[in-house]
Amino acid sequence: MNAHRVLVVDDSAFMRKIISDIIITDPQFNIVATAANGCEAIEAVERWKPDVITMDLEMPEMNGLEALTQIMRSNPTPVIMLSSISDDGTRETIKALQNGAFDFIRKPSGPRSSDIHTVGEQLLEKMRIAVLTKSRAPLFQIPGNADTFGSKDKERPQKLEKTIKPAANSKAEAESVKSKKRVLPDNPVISKPDSKPEGKVSSDVHSVKRETKGVLPKKKPANGTDYRHLIVIGTSTGGPRALHEVITALPGSLPAPVLVVQHMPPKFTHSLAQRLDAFSSVHVVEAANGDRVYAGTVYIAPGGYHMELAKDSNGYYISLNLEQPVGGHRPSVDVMFESCVSYPELRRHSVIMTGMGNDGVKGMRALNESGGVSAIAEAEESCIVYGMPRSAVEAGVAKSVVPLQRIASMLVEAVMK
Known part of the structure; x- marks a missing residue:
């Protein structure tokens, strides 16, 4: 070979x-x-x-x-x-x-x-x-010119000034690593859910509190807490493109919240949420511990933290924790899916899209057994990596197998009933 x-x-x-x-x-x-x-x-x-x-x-x-x-x-x-x-x-x-x-x-x-x-x-x-x-x-073209894609160059050169050499004949030049300034955000504040920033840190509850300094006002108001449906989505490799296809197709009036686990390191999930929010009618945020869960809002699990749905006397909220990775993942799709099992009063719709491995299969099965309404696996034809969806199909937990371009419309139809 x-x-x-x-x-x-x-x-x-x-x-x-x-x-x-x-x-x-x-x-x-x-x-x-x-x-x-x-x-x-x-x-x-x-x-x-x-x-x-x-x-x-x-x-x-x-x-x-x-x-x-x-x-x-x-x-x-x-x-x-x-x-x-x-x-x-x-x-x-x-x-x-x-x-x-x-x-x-x-x-x-x-x-x-x-x-x-x-x-x-x-x-x-x-x-x-x-x-x-x-x-x-x-899978789609994002509108905009070269500047939209982050170009800082005044003009693209029409021809090359240097000749590309095959690697086999090239020699490493003596050069220092180019210095590139890194601006690192502050470490996340650890606190109890809904506690004041100055509250004492709990030794057994680990959670992220959103940094509010410099955050712009929400441009898309939440749709309230009176909803009967819940959408949960898990994805990995190829997920940002798949999420763009699905999330941007959802209407701002969606009568359900959406919880998303995308396998991704810390810091990148914040940029993912910002990017999706810019193109979507629904509001998209990186979830923070204690966030109230509203219809018409998409909550993306922050890299490095498990995300769960929780409930108190005021309704549903986001709970984040630093428990051990599950199947090598934190956030884990299974953890998020399984946290929704306790709320059969919600008509739950689960989706597994492109990615390696089998994260989400166990959780999708648990949701089905607790009365989950929809269980959608992305079809092989549109997957970047047909791993997680394949596992769901082969395990018999996927009720529907559809190409990426049909997932949003299927979800909208289900929650509008």
Whole structure:
């Protein structure tokens, strides 16, 4: 079996060497070329026809987001983005995922960084999955010009000034890692649900309290707490695109709240919620502990925290915790689904979309057994990765199997009854 062809794209020769050294540890991959910016990447794709691409986001001449958009239009190829965890980095990563990127990893800080081994394992695992998955162009086009995609360049160059060299003949240049400023948000405040910020921290209750400083007023008012339906959605790899397709198709008058678990690291879920909110009629937020649950609002579980539905004398609210990962995931779809089992008074509609593994199957079964109304699995034809939905279908817990483009209409029809 021939090795899979890899293109490595990064403006730093030093970082290209680090990424290449990680990749060549797996004999099933062969680096056929490297590129130093988006323009070179586009030409390299035409010339070398790689099976998978690693792409930096921040590059001169043409950034990774612009290059990704063009590649997915002309030569759809699985692209794994290398992202920083700065605010700009997380926002651009979400745009990339919605515009065709297969997945992303956090960019290693250097060859001696404490997490280089973990980052390397994550990269290789995502590459192995990517090359076994059918390449797909974006499922939709997000309106806007180049600036919408994050371009900071005044003008795209018409031709290349440098010649792309095959990786086998290239030598790593002596170059320091390019310094890129990282702006890290404050650590989350840990407190009891509904407690005042200055309240004493509980040793057995861990939860996130939303940071309110500088937050803009909600542009979409909540629809109230008098509802009879609840929608719960679980997804993983390919989820940002799938969520965009479903969430943006929901009406602002939706008479049900929507709880979402998207497997994603901390900080990125905040950018995902902001991006979805900008394109949606419903209100989309990253959930915070103690949030009241309103109809017409989508609550996305924050990365690193399990999200559960809870209830008190005032109605339903969000409960977050730092319990152990379930099936390797926190947030876990199963945890969120199973928390809804205790509320049979709600007509519950569960959805499992694209992703690896079987997270959500156990929870969907529990919802069915407790009277859940809908149990939808995304059809293979529209999945980026047909893993989680396949598991639901093979376990016999999915009542309906439909392509992505029909999920929103099916949900709307169900909750409007």
